[in-house]
Amino acid sequence: MDELKELTKAEEQIMQELWELRGGFVKDVIANLSDPKPAYNTVSTILRILENKGFVAHESFGKSHRYFPKISKEDYKKLITGKLLHNYFGNSATSMLSFFLEEKKMDVNELDEIMQIINKNR
Incomplete structure (x- = not known):
């Protein structure tokens, strides 16, 4: 794995939820976040950034993606x-x-x- 970089505050918040969930869809991550909840597109974008950074991967279910941590x-x-x-x-x-x-x-x-x-x- 390439050298991992530190996460931004928002990325770390999403990773904390993924670690707790052990993976999930965008809607699952949002459901676990405290109010006020971020927009669906915001969480989706952060998950894609995390995937590009090597922290998460996904499996596809049609147009939906289930994300899961690649790093513990x-x-x-x-x-x-x-x-x-x-x-x-x-x-x-x-x-x-x-x-x-x-x-x-x-x-x-x-x-x-x-x-x-x-x-x-x-």
Whole structure:
């Protein structure tokens, strides 16, 4: 697969729905979106863009297309996290974790979970 690029906010919103649905028609994606719902043509266009970018594929049913993810949510998460780590934290997981700790983005329970993960992976 060619190198994947980050998604725009609108593309990511559509991908989130496709991952949840595990695929679907434009009308299925729209039904899952919160109000105010975008126009059918807007969602259809975004799905075609996602297909051109290599994130989704489709199967045809007459004039209708059922879209499905070509990349897993987990793989996209790795891509985005890797870029975040590289671009903002100099590839240092310590720097990234320190940032979240200093910004108080974690509560005590989350810190306990992190400690358990660290101890498990020693």
